[in-house]
Amino acid sequence: MLGTGTFAACFFIKFQLTLMSRPVRFNINAKKADVKDNISLADMPEGFTGEGFFATKLGDVVGLARKNSIWPLPFATSCCGIEFMATMASHYDLGRFGAERLGFSPRQCDLLMVMGTIAKKMGPIVKQVYLQMAEPRWVIAVGACASSGGIFDTYSVLQGIDQIVPVDVYVPGCPPRPEAILDGFMRIQDLVGQETLRRRNGDHYKALLGTYGIQ
Amino acid sequence: MSLTNETIKARLIEKFGDQVSHFEEPYGLLTFEAPKDYNLKVMQFLFDDPELRFQFLTDLCGVHYPDQPGRELAVVYHLHNLLDNIRIRFKVFTPIEKPDIFTATQLYSSSNWMERETYDFYGVNFVGHPNLKRILNVDEMDYFPLRKEYPLEDQTRIDKDDAMFGR
Numbered sequence: 566m567l568g569t570g571t572f573a574a575c576f577f578i579k580f581q582l583t584l585m586s587r588p589v590r591f592n593i594n595a596k597k598a599d600v601k602d603n604i605s606l607a608d609m610p611e612g613f614t615g616e617g618f619f620a621t622k623l624g625d626v627v628g629l630a631r632k633n634s635i636w637p638l639p640f641a642t643s644c645c646g647i648e649f650m651a652t653m654a655s656h657y658d659l660g661r662f663g664a665e666r667l668g669f670s671p672r673q674c675d676l677l678m679v680m681g682t683i684a685k686k687m688g689p690i691v692k693q694v695y696l697q698m699a700e701p702r703w704v705i706a707v708g709a710c711a712s713s714g715g716i717f718d719t720y721s722v723l724q725g726i727d728q729i730v731p732v733d734v735y736v737p738g739c740p741p742r743p744e745a746i747l748d749g750f751m752r753i754q755d756l757v758g759q760e761t762l763r764r765r766n767g768d769h770y771k772a773l774l775g776t777y778g779i780q
Numbered sequence: 781m782s783l784t785n786e787t788i789k790a791r792l793i794e795k796f797g798d799q800v801s802h803f804e805e806p807y808g809l810l811t812f813e814a815p816k817d818y819n820l821k822v823m824q825f826l827f828d829d830p831e832l833r834f835q836f837l838t839d840l841c842g843v844h845y846p847d848q849p850g851r852e853l854a855v856v857y858h859l860h861n862l863l864d865n866i867r868i869r870f871k872v873f874t875p876i877e878k879p880d881i882f883t884a885t886q887l888y889s890s891s892n893w894m895e896r897e898t899y900d901f902y903g904v905n906f907v908g909h910p911n912l913k914r915i916l917n918v919d920e921m922d923y924f925p926l927r928k929e930y931p932l933e934d935q936t937r938i939d940k941d942d943a944m945f946g947r
Contacts (some may be wrong), residue, residue, distance in 0.1 A: 618936045684919050685917075685918050686916075686917065720917075720921075720930075721916075721925070722915060
């Protein structure tokens, strides 16, 4: 008697389980996302407006376009690379800033993000990757090791990638939080937006590259 | 009879007499030493013997003892008997002026890169090695970093403040 009762109960529960899944416990009353004022739009550059036209500097427009669509090349070597993965993930989305498309080919990228410890043996390789990038190109050194060698003051670690390539922005931290990496990225965006179109052809820039041995 | 440290030690002394010495067992791992010219003979014996069968080279590394004149550089071999699960450690010492040791690449292929690493960091010259050059450091480096003669920090840094770094 007991056997048949429990057998029937088991059969009933199993029937329930196959027919409807177990009840949802979390996120039942989901909030609707508030997008009314939470969308950021890029500001218009200053210019002269009129009926059906808008005149501004070419540098401003090109800078605006470039800074909101930077294609980064992640040169992730060690722990800072993991923080970069977190930055690229959904919580601290780097895609919001236009950097959705990461390329691993230097020929197609604008921003070389060096994240992690660079050994002396790796130095020529970083330089080779930098040389393969097309102008205009920027470099961001993420983390203490890329900026200055970090805690590894030793015979095998390059004490900062600025010994081999010119760096635009340094992000300190060991490792820097994703917010810090985003802050560094936003400063790169400022640099990109305000750069004049003739900078890369000027003598000052050529002299700067000359100090690194790059023609 | 199962293989134990005592039987291994007895077999080694029976075969090599007083060439093998300094038997110790730190943490249960039998450790012994032999003159550097005998390293291949000892390892070949341990490899071929049907009872001992130490046919797996786990590690090959170097040590620098600056306080032992005539025996500064040591090369340590860790061998493993996979069938009976016994490990032993075998050391050879060499003076630092002429650190030549016969290579074990004929016997164990894995010692190829491990000997390159030992050369890279200690300067031990493995006689007969097919490709003895630096493996982990920059090729142009002219010193051997893990010898205790050189400072650990990179001497080209000029921005490190002595007071802040505890010197």
